[in-house]
Amino acid sequence: MAGAFVGGAALGAAFGELLKAVLDVKDRAVKFKSILSDLAFKLEAIEPVFQEIEKLDRVLDRPVEETNSFIHRLKDAKELVLKCSKIKWWNYCKKPYYAKKLIDLENSLLKFFQIEVQALLSRDSRKILVVVNDIDEKLDRIGSNLGYGGQNSDLSICVGPCGVPGVPDFIIGMDAPLKELKMQLLKDGVSVVVLSAPGGCGKTTLAKMLCHDDEIIGSFRDNIFFVTVSETPNLKVIIQKVFQHKGYMVPEFQNDDDAINQLESLLKQIGTDPVLLVLDDVWSGSESLIQNFMFKVPKYKILVTSRFVFPRFDSTYKLELLNDKDAMALFRNSAFLQDGSSSVPDDLVNEIVKGCRGFPLALKVVGGSLRGQPEVVWRRTMKQWSEGQSIFDSNSELLKRLQTSLDALDEKIKECYLDLGSFPEDQRIPVTALMDLWVELYNLDEDGMHALANLHELSTRNLANLVFASKDASEVDGYYNEHFVMQHDLLRELAIHRSNDKPIELRRRLIMDIRGNELPKWSSEQLQQPIHARLLSVSTDETFSSSWYNMQLPEVEVLILNFRARNYILPKFMEKMDQLKVLIITNYDFCPAEISNFPLLHSLSSIKRIRLEHVSISSLGISILELRNLHKISLVMCEIGEAFRNFPTQIPDMLPNLVEIDLDCCNDLVEFPVGLCEIVHLKKLSITNCHELDALPEELGKLASLEVLRFRKCTKLPELPESIGSLHKLSYLDISDCISMSKMPIQMGELCGLKRLNMRGCWGLSELPTSVKDLGQLKDVICDDETTHLWEPYKIHLSNLKIKVLKQDINLNWLPNLYL
Incomplete structure (x- = not known):
């Protein structure tokens, strides 16, 4: 056992020396800076694997010789890096040679970690098989997440599917709540704390701040899991996220009970370090979901954020609305220029802020809508408010009041905002998907510049958030695959509320969120009457049986199908959509979905754009050949298989x-x-x-x-x-x-x-x-x-x-x- 420990320590030391050399050299060797920066990033991601190997060495009686080859590899890599630091800037002859050497080093290290290290681990005894599976999965994730075969390159290994999101740049009024919430969470004997407040009060922001707090990080370390639950939670999916975040092999659960039992085993395996599970945005009626995550594990805490109060849990922290001073500061940050100057009279500003009653979301959205507007627009807004009731009686009242924030929008931008409600709650919305539907609905330019300008306008008014998968995501080159939109739940509800302000048969867009098999009552009542919507969005969960009413939708131009399933059947009413131009199908399940009736697409003679995400499309090729008006096809995270093979030679025709x-x-x-x-x-x-x-x-x-x-x-x-x-x-x-x-x-x-x-x-x-x-x-x-x-x-x-x-x-x- 002593020999194994020494071997493990030497291995860790060799790895540390290589990482230190790369970090020291990368800023001095300018000609190799990008390569070395990338290598340093990947080595830092791989470092936890060496820690796991050392842990196994302490458990197994592994001979020192088995790690010697690893140590030699790392020392050779360090020598190469040091040689690169000695190449002069003017030596263009040696530069390509050593650049190629560094790239070969990077690839060989990756192969070494994926093959040789896994071969070593696979020989470990059965009694620690669970631990070995943990390491294997981490090695697999290193290969995929560092850009060598994974669908989520570069990022997830650093933050993970349960990683804590960042906090906004400007936060006001949260210092005292953060201190109080932290005290309540860390109190002995408290296992569950419910952070409760109406939608848009900053619950999620406060939860993020808590997870980024130095004291919390010092206590829970890397055992902080941040999961968004939403209105339609999926227990198995949430637990799969936790497994993946820790780098464990994601299991296939037989049922919810199996998932709960395996999660409990995982938490006990993590060790003696405290664990914090954040369940963000838990809805009413989900008390049983929270209870499913309660285990008798030492130092294990659960933080729940919710618009609702759950009386059965003893500890509840109610987040208060902003006081007058903080409300004014937040409003001015949204409504005025950086220097705070404005020609709007102070008494009018005070009245607007007073009308928002300290509600953070209202202050931000209203402030954004009035930013740069003349005084007459401010007074019109105040008049509209004075004619209604209090905006904080309930969320529905808030929705009604926030609708005035849309009045200042250009009509097309307003329509674009309302379209955001067509996508599921708490999911990122691909900008490319929005561009597809907006090009056809509103005749926007193909290059996407107008669509992106509209999204920037919505973002500046705090009606949506633009996020980017990488900071260098290029807008100039027309590449938008790394651009996404996120929207606050309440703002999504506002979009749906505004879209539903007319009778069913007169709505421009029809948004159906179906839970289980509970179809809306009107869908059966409208069987004999055509619906004149131009956009139809249907969202279903994994319990939906694909049983559809045969609705008449002759004017639909955009169909958005959001689902979570392993097998999905396209609704048969699609066959009669003679005007359909855009079809967007997105699967949000853990595995790609099989769509069994692609041949139905051949009847969509007017379709111009098809976007499929996270589905298996082995039979798609034959189905699209008769779509003579098809302009664009997008396949994202799809299993293509044989979809495009053996096409007939007359494809151009x-x-x-x-x-x-x-x-x-x-x-x-x-x-x-x-x-x-x-x-x-x-x-x-x-x-x-x-x-x-x-x-x-x-x-x-x-x-x-x-x-x-x-x-x-x-x-x-x-x-x-x-x-x-x-x-x-x-x-x-x-x-x-x-x-x-x-x-x-x-x-x-x-x-x-x-x-x-x-x-x-x-x-x-x-x-x-x-x-x-x-x-x-x-x-x-x-x-x-x-x-x-x-x-x-x-x-x-x-x-x-x-x-x-x-x-x-x-x-x-x-x-x-x-x-x-």
Whole structure:
């Protein structure tokens, strides 16, 4: 046992020395800074695995020799990093050589962790099998989350599916509540604390602040789990999140009781450190859900945030509304410029603030709506308020009062806001999905700029929040796959409330949130009468039996289907939607869903845009061939399988209007389907975050109409085909973060229409083909410190060329929303 302990300690020391060397060198070795920064990020993520190995060494009588090979690997890596620090800035000959060495080091370390370390762990005895599974799962997650085959690269290993989200930049009036809540939570004998207040009072913000508090972190360390529950909770999904957050293999639970039992076992395995579980946004009637999470585990605490009070739990903290001073400060932050100056009379401002009664959400939303408005608009708002009752009698009253905040919006922006209610509560809304429906409903530009401007307008008025998966998410290049919208529950309710202010048959949008099999009563009553809505949104949970009424919806142009299921049947009433232009199908379950009746799509003759997310589409190919008006298809986190294989050669004739294909996070895409190269009129092809894609066919050159081509973050892609030179209409090429790409096509210079090239993160490139000097139209190249020198010899030939160097910038504050 002593030998094993010494071996484990030596292993940890070797790893620590490598990490220290990388951190010390990365700022001094400027020419390798991006590569070393990325390597440091990944090593810091891997560090917990070495701690786990040392724990196992203490339990198992493992020979020192078994870790010696690991130590040698780490020492060799450290020597390479130190050599890089000695390469002079002017030495361009050695730089590519050592850059390639560093990339090979990164890949070999990853392979080493995934294969050799797992092989060692797999030989451990059965008596600690649960612990071994824990380590195996963490190794798997390292491979996927660091961008080598996972659908959620770069981020989740740092924050996890139960990670604590960040807090707003401006917070007022929360210092005293934070102190009081913390005291109540840490009190001996208290296991559950309910943080209660009406919607929009800042309960979630206070819970986030608590989890970021130094004393709380010092007590609970990495055993803080933050889970959003919402109105329709799924016990098994919540527990799956906890397992995944800790890096354990996510089990398939037989039922709720099985999930509860396994969670209790997990909490007991975590160790002696205290555990804090935050259940955010728990609704009335969910007391039993909270009780399911109550276990007799030492130092285990539960914090519940809710709009409701649960009398059966002894400890409740009621968050009070803001006092006059704090309310004024919050309102001024939303309503006025930074210097606080305004031509609006103070007495009018005081009346508006007084009308908000210290309600944080009302202060922010109303302040945002009045920001920059003339005095007459302020007085009109005050008059509207004076004609109604108190806005804080209930949430419904608040909704009515907040509707005045929409009056200052442009009509189209207001419609865009109301459309946000079509997506499920507490889920991120992809900006690309919104663009698809807004292009068709409101004739917005295809490039998405107007749609994004509308979202920025809503964000500045505190009616929605824009979030980005990475800080360098580019709006200029028209890439929006990393842009999302989040909306407060109460603001979603406001959108639905405003959409429902007319009789069913006259509504522009129809939003159906179905729980179980309880269909709305009006859906049966309207069987004989057509509904004239342009947008239909249907959300169902895992208990829905897919039994639909045969409603008449002849004017629906946008259909949004949100569900959580392993198997899903498209509603049969779709067949009669003659005007349907946009179909958005999203599965929020843990696993991709099988959709059994894709052939139903062939009847949708007017459809222009299809977006499928987190579904298995093995039979899609045949179904779309008769959609002659199809303009764009987007597949996100989908299992493509054989969907695009064996297409008939007459594809261009069968899909004459298909001009855009977007494949994102489709991890079973290994080779680009040759059949798609027959769509010669295709203008945009975007393949992003497909980490298993490692081959492109020469037939790619047939896509002669292509204007935009993206292979962003396809980390295994080694090269582009030579036939790319035939794409004379190509104006923008994005190969950013294709870290395995080692060379560019010799015929690169034949891209006579190329104006923009994004090659940031292509660290494997050591040179460019001489033909790039012929890229006369090339104006912008985006790269980094490791690749900018490649263009130096060609600047004399490309007089209009501008090189933009982007720094490595990993956003760890944005919490990705996995389908859990």
